[in-house]
Amino acid sequence: MFVSILIFTIVLLVFWIFRLQSDISKRKETERNSRSTEEHFKTLFDIAPIFIDSFDVNGKCHLWNKECERVFGWSMEELNAHENVFALFHPDPAQQKICKKLLLLEEERNT
Numbered sequence: 330m331f332v333s334i335l336i337f338t339i340v341l342l343v344f345w346i347f348r349l350q351s352d353i354s355k356r357k358e359t360e361r362n363s364r365s366t367e368e369h370f371k372t373l374f375d376i377a378p379i380f381i382d383s384f385d386v387n388g389k390c391h392l393w394n395k396e397c398e399r400v401f402g403w404s405m406e407e408l409n410a411h412e413n414v415f416a417l418f419h420p421d422p423a424q425q426k427i428c429k430k431l432l433l434l435e436e437e438r439n440t
Contacts, residue, residue: 386432388414 374381375395383392393405408414415425 384414384432386429386436390414 374392377394378396380397380400381392381394382390382397384390388411390405390408393403393408398404403417408417411417413425415428419425419428
């Protein structure tokens with residue numbers, strides 16, 4: 330009886346080890362694919378001939394691709410160092426308020 334329980338336990342342990350190894354292999358494969366996909370989209374983001382940007386309601390820039398840099402002449406770091414980034418694009422204070430309101434509405438819609 331003891332021997333059969335021991336054999337059963339060993340078989341279960343071996344099965345569990347193979348299953349764990351398979352899970353680890355799948356996870357590593359998924360991570361490799363994810364990195365590859367991320368690098369692909371990063372490349373597309375950087376070489377896209379259109380503006381790709383994103384600002385939060387406080388004016389902090391979260392996305393700013395190379396085309397934006399080329400056309401406007403500012404890096405994302407330079408934008409985020411500016412006290413009022415909306416003033417760079419919209420000198421009129423009324424337009425700045427409209428931009429902030431639109432961003433607030435978008436943020437509310439996404440939550």
